[in-house]
Amino acid sequence: MSIRNLEYLFQPRSVALVGASERPHSVGATVLANLLQGGFAGAIMPVNPKYRTLGGRPVAPSVRELPQVPDLAVICTPPATVPGLVAELGELGCRAVVVITAGLDAALKQAMLAAARRHMVRILGPNCVGLLVPGIGLNASFAHLPALPGKLAFVSQSGAMVTGVLDWARSRGIGFSRFISMGDSSDVDFGDVLDYLADDGATQAVLLYVEDVRAARKFMSAARAAARSKPVLVVKSGRFAEGARAAASHTGALAGSDAVYDAAFRRAGMLRVLTTEELFAAVETLAGGKPLAGERMAILTNGGGPGVLATDALVGAGGTLATLAPHTMRRLEEVLPATWSRGNPVDIIGDAPGTRYSQALQALLQDEGVDAVLVLHAPTAIVPPLEAAQAVADTARGAARNVLACWLGGEGMVPARSVLGTAGIANYATPEEAVAGFMQMVNYRRAQQALMEVPAASSGEWRRDRERARAIIGAALQRGGGLLGEAEAKEVLACYGVPVVETAIADRVEAAVLLAERIGFPVALKILSPDINHKSDVGGVVLDLESAPAVRTAALAMRERLHALLPQAHLRGFTVQAMARRPGAHELIVGASSDPVFGPVILFGQGGVAVETVADRALALPPLNMALARDLIGRTRVARLLAGYRGRPAADVAAVAQVLLRISTLLADLPEVQELDINPLLADAQGVLALDARMSVAPAASAGAARFAIRPYPEELEESAAWDGGSVLLRPIRPEDAPQHAAFFAALTPEDVRFRLFEHMPTLPPAQLARWTQIDYEREMAFIATRSGPNGPETLGVARAVADPDNVGAEFAIIVRSDLKGRGLGALLLEKLLRYCRARGLQEVLGEALPENSRMLQLAHQLGFEVGQSAQQGSMRLRLHLAPAAR
Known part of the structure; x- marks a missing residue:
């Protein structure tokens, strides 16, 4: 992480343009025109040996002949010239460079960075559109339009997104404090920019367009710090390009997927949106809104249809419709016609004048059970929309709760919307868009709560046998690594306090019979082969075997099936385990794998043989604490079942959370563990029990904690x-x-x-x-x-x-x-x-x-x-x- 010399990049007092030109449509000519037309008050110094003057400015024939040392230099010359120019600029004392030039190969990039490091020069790019700081009139880019000044910082890895968003935002009057094209991010990357913007008084919110993250720990540290001080919103491209890979575990199939990015953004306290339009709509809502005390919305409308549409959108998005207090209902009875809806949504009837809007809104804003009010207005010939808007604006002024608005219609609604906007009320074209805006506020509130939530005190120490677990894994690595046997995987889990069902290994059919007699009937018999990922696919699991002959018959049949279906598979034997009698227990899955960007990731969800089909799962980055573990559980559908229903007692969710915490610790201790599934993990009121487990190991490239995107407890x-x-x-x-x-x-x-x-x-x-x-x-x-x-x-x-x-x-x-x-x-x-x-x-x-x-x-x-x-x-x-x- 470094913000060293970034002040010269984002707040320069002078700029040199190396490669300035007058050739039409060239990058050098476009950047020069933008610099000259932007209103930048500092010195602008073109550099090019072919010209004496450009744009009425004297041109220096080389960097060494500049009249003064520039705070910032912009380079748009051929790739081979870039490392030498960076070295010359660094020797002069320049400390920040924007490299617009594309086409630098790996060797040229390394030479450029080596030259920069010798003189502590910061580089934005290469292969970027450039940089705009509208507040000081700086347009050091080849963008086709300037940016308006404002309080938003936009940071993009995509050059096309830079120009597209500039066009889109300017047409809507949206301004920026910084507009940054990252390009290849050879030096200055997302982490550096986030660190700078977190303390930038000119920036109210940070908007990111992300294609990929490279330095995960740096990114996560900077993002978490920035998100504590101001909203950080992100659009991530490539949501559906993941393609589940073949893996030894269900969790491993998700490594490298967009779901991991989702988990990382959530852990950092950032708000993810799906489109650029949503990005700016969310900013508009958050920038003008007040912090939500809760998530309950009241809907005030002059028409039943829009109210129903808003309600459907709210419930469908996971929002909460407020229940109105008795005193609110009495107050509404006093001021509304007899035909009002008598509930939420509050339908005040189509002929509602401005006074009726005002009285109803005032009653809702005074209800402690209402956290925000959405006011809907459908045009009628009876009441001018401007009158209703003015009444809402006057009533909402100074209110402690958020008011959002939707004035349905076209051009005739523009004056009304202008009144609402001037009053600081976020307003939208449709009820669905208004509800989406409210849910952005809700999701931001949830992200901030997750960032600030204080976990409960530890429920007691638990002991782990780290050395025994390492010995088991070491023995497996001596065999070549890969998939551990089920019994070995369970023993590693037991070393970390995860309750497991007793499991023994038999290398032959008769040994399996003897083990079953020792354990006691009934037993479960499972096939043991390093070449089988899912035992049930080959009939490799038989339950409730009540006698020695039944075990013998099942083992012989299992062996025959394997030879018939997969003759190349190596049969190591069988595992025998006591049948776990847990009627009514929920089947869960807890897993872990290593993502190529963010390192270890933990999965939780509904388990069993249909785990892929059900696809009820959530991901989180370790390290976890109890609050984070409960949040991970709560993001799945099965969480509602764990809470109990129809007389079925609630499961011990704290015990489930403890398993997640212990897997988090295991991953920090044992970097050799590449993939892990516990499926099913039985959970009921008595606790949890791991019935089956799979684990793959490989030599570790680094210490366990070094793999984490967030540094675990040292x-x-x-x-x-x-x-x-x-x-x-x-x-x-x-x-x-x-x-x-x-x-x-x-x-x-x-x-x-x-x-x-x-x-x-x-x-x-x-x-x-x-x-x-x-x-x-x-x-x-x-x-x-x-x-x-x-x-x-x-x-x-x-x-x-x-x-x-x-x-x-x-x-x-x-x-x-x-x-x-x-x-x-x-x-x-x-x-x-x-x-x-x-x-x-x-x-x-x-x-x-x-x-x-x-x-x-x-x-x-x-x-x-x-x-x-x-x-x-x-x-x-x-x-x-x-x-x-x-x-």
Whole structure:
């Protein structure tokens, strides 16, 4: 991640155009015309040895003869010239380059990047349309139209999308803060741009057009950070180009699919839409709307038909129709005609004047059970549409809830829609579009909730036998890897606390009979062959065998079937397992595979032999916590069955979630696991039980955690330290620490809160609690000191460092529980944090402290910090230069 020198790219004070031309329709001529016509106030310096002047500007014959060092250079010269030009520009002191040139092969790209890195030059492109910053009049592109100024940043991998969206947006009066064509993203990529835009005050929302993601962890870190500060919306192309691949597991077939991108966008807190039009419609709705308190919509209409259409669209999209409170119904009875609908949708009849709209809308906006109101107006000859629109606009002004509108009709509705738009009311052409707009608000709310949701405290520690699991996998790799036997796969799962049915392996028919007698009847018999993906396809599963002769007969028949159907398949024997008597249990599937972009991905859904046909499944990126695991379960249809129905008790969903958490841990520990299916996983009120499992392994290319698109909990950073006559555990904070972190905050004195936050904060808002406990270990760290207390684990202190995207410096902060100050705990925590920062390669740590925070200033002096006056009035600046960690 790096935003270094991106200010020269996105906010330059001077621009050089290398390859400027006057040849009609050439890129050099088009870019020059755009630069000159955009209104850019800084210097514009064309470069080309063939000309003395262009567009009334003097032309430099070469980069070295430019009259001044440009902040930004734009290159549109032949591919072979690009690396040398980047080197020359870097030597001059230019720090940002847009390479519009296409056709650079791999060797030229590498030479270009090598030249750029020597001088810390940032490169946008190559093979891009260019860059537009309308707020400063910069149009460094060959786009056919300029962009209007606005608050949206549009970032696209597709050049065609850049020009198409510019045309589309301009015709609708939509403006931009930044309009960025990424091209090949050889240097500046989505992660860099998202990091920059997250803190860009000129940008209210970020819109992405994505074709593929390359640096998954960088992308996810930047996207999660940006989505916490402003809406990030994404259109991803290629939704139906996946083509399920052949795989050893059901989950493996989804690797590389669009469903994985969906899971990644969801985990990052981004809102995915399907079309460009939806993208801008969603922005319009979100930009003008207020945060939703809930998802319940009331519909106010002057015609029954539009109200029914809106209701159908709402229910079909998974929305919620509000139930009106009794006092709202009484109020509506007082102001509406006797023929009104007496329910939601609220039909106020076709002759409704503006006052009736106003009175009904006011009643709905005062109902605590209503989170948004959609007002529909069908044209009539009785009431002018402008009158109704003005009444709605006046009533909605200052309301705490969102009001959306749909004035049906054509040109005659334009003045009414203008009144609504001026009042900040998002309005749409049809009821279905209005409901879609509302659902975008709902989906954005859900995305933000998922990003900020605080998981419950851990329900207790569980032990894993990592070494035994590694030994099983190691033995399999010595055989050549591939598919583990069912018993081996189940043993690995058992090492991670997943309940499995007892399973034994027999290499011959008679051995299977003996094992069945030992286990006890009835038993299940299954074929064991590395060449069979789905045993039931070859009659390789027989259940409820009640006797030794029945086992013998089934095994012999199974062997004959295999030889007849697949004579080339290798028969390793049979597995024998006790029959699991769980009448009424749900059959689920839990799976994992490795996606080529995002690494490990976890699947959950309805299982059984018809798993592909039912296709009830959801995907998530690990690592998971309890909140994320429950969210994954809740995104499937089978979740409603697990909740219980018609006297059937609810299944133990917490036990299902625990299986997902343990698979997440297994994937971090065991990078050799490539694919995994537990199918079926039985789930009922008594818990869960894995009946069948398959697992494929291969030599690992990297450590388990390194494969994850989101860095998992760094367990290796835990350490015990002697303190106060006993010991404390110093470890990274986890999302599950939220309850004890809230208790820790509550134990701080107001003065200590002010010392830490520079302001009074009597209570800790849930969003802030989530922000402090759900950290991205890739770019920040918070170490807590914890020990067991009378009511469970307790947090005693925390030291936190947030690194800049360039990994040069980090801002730090530290606080100890008020009743434990002055006993050396702060020094323990800060020294731990500094060791981590050195190991990470940071060059310095910085902090702020109030002058009266004498303990903090004393600790800083003790640890070698420079202490001086801060630029922030009334505080002291703490700075420590870090020596590299010893190797």
